[in-house]
Amino acid sequence: MKEKLIKRGVYLLFCALLGGAIALVVWAFLRVMGLGIDLLWHTIPEKLNFPLYTILLCLLGGLILGLYKNKVGNYPDELDVVMGKVKKDGFYPYDKVPTMLLCALLPLLFGAAIGPEAGLTGVIVGLCYRAGDKMAYTRKELRGLSEIGISAALGVIFGSPLFGLAAPIEERSDSKEETVLPKSHKLVSNVVAVLAAFGTFWALGQIFGGSAGLPRIEAPDITNTERLWGIPVALVGVVFGYLFLVFEHGTHRFFTRLQEKYPILVSTLLGGLILGVMGTVLPLTMFSGEHEIHTLTETYLDFAPWVLILTGTAKLLLTCVCIQSGWRGGHFFPVIFCGISIGYGVALLSGLNEAFCLGVVTAALLGVIMRKPLAVTLLLLLCFPARVIPWLIIAAYIGSLVPLGKLAQKH
Helix, strand or coil, X not given: CHHHHHHHHHHHHHHHHHHHHHHHHHXXXXXXXXXXXXXXXXXXXXXXXXXXXXXXXXXXXXXXXXXHHHHHCCCCCCHHHHHHHHHHHCCCCCCCHHXXXXXXXXXXXXXXXXXXXXXXXXXXXXXXXXXXXXXXXXXXXXXXXXXXXXXXXXXXXXXXXXXXXXXXXXXXXXXXCCCCCCCHHHHHHHHHHHHHHHHHHHHHHHHHCCXXXXXXXXCCCCCHHHHHCHHHHHHHHHHHHHHHHHHHHHHHHHHHHHHHHCCHHHHHHHHHHHHHHHHHHCHHHCCCCHHHHHHHHHHHHHCCHHHHHHHHHHHHHHHHHHHHHCCCCXXXXXXXXXXXXXXXXHHHHHCCCHHHHHHHHHHHHHHHHHCCHHHHHHHHHHHCCHHHHHHHHHHHHHHHHCCCHHHHCCC
């Protein structure tokens, strides 16, 4: 018994160290990304003052990305692919980690409308398997280590430990396994790793700078008028969630056929051209959306409602174009931005409470795409006050019930 407790304590210590290492990788990646974006999109253009700079830089990004991917392959995997491989095969290859890291970073540097979570999660899972495979003590726990890596990485990236814990659990509940919640030992291991990762990331941010996560949006008052319009507002989010899946399906078919006929360089250049043109017309459609959300919360009154709704819709399309054309990355941050942009437009048109509209539209939109109401609610939990949370749950659940037909098929 004593020996068993010692082994468990050693394993939990290993999980804590692993969580800290994951936080360091995520922080370093985001720090390099931030410095690179600042150089390419602020320092250089301020000196050049060239009107077509956005288009030319996006084309350059498409050229570099296409040439590199033509040599190494179309990395990184999307988040659901990473989690699917772990769930199905119990393994994720780690021999291509440096390649995946560079392929994840390049699109973000050149302004792609994608998030860092997909590329980073693949890298983290690969590193977890590598670490576990090299240590005899943890070799039997490889699948568990990969889930710990996913939980820690997602919790840090989105600034939401609860989302990090819930995402792998709800992913596993989609399988044929009867167990929805992990065993107590596995749950404790995940919690230890996530808290260690969160604490390490916070400490690094305090010492060296850098941040991640979503902004806090206050709701001073929610009246019976908002409650009366809650379901209709949620249905607005459902419509745009369904529209995202239509965009995803259409762009997948188009770029798949293009890549079958021509080298991937053609696809990445076309994606770069579309990104540059749309970014020139609607600048907020570029980048992952995290910092753009902060900008929008301060300046949304400067925009007409239709511009906000158009911006959110255009970014939904642009995110699909980026991912399918070879500018691969995650869609969570961009989609959250889209929900918030569209939510502001709905609030200005209807006169309803802004935070209420933002929360309900975004939760319903994500509910359609993710099909996981618990994960959606926990992802948005820290963004909105307690009085909005019941509506986040309702909207996410409504979104998850929408029948998708052929759009539900994975590519």
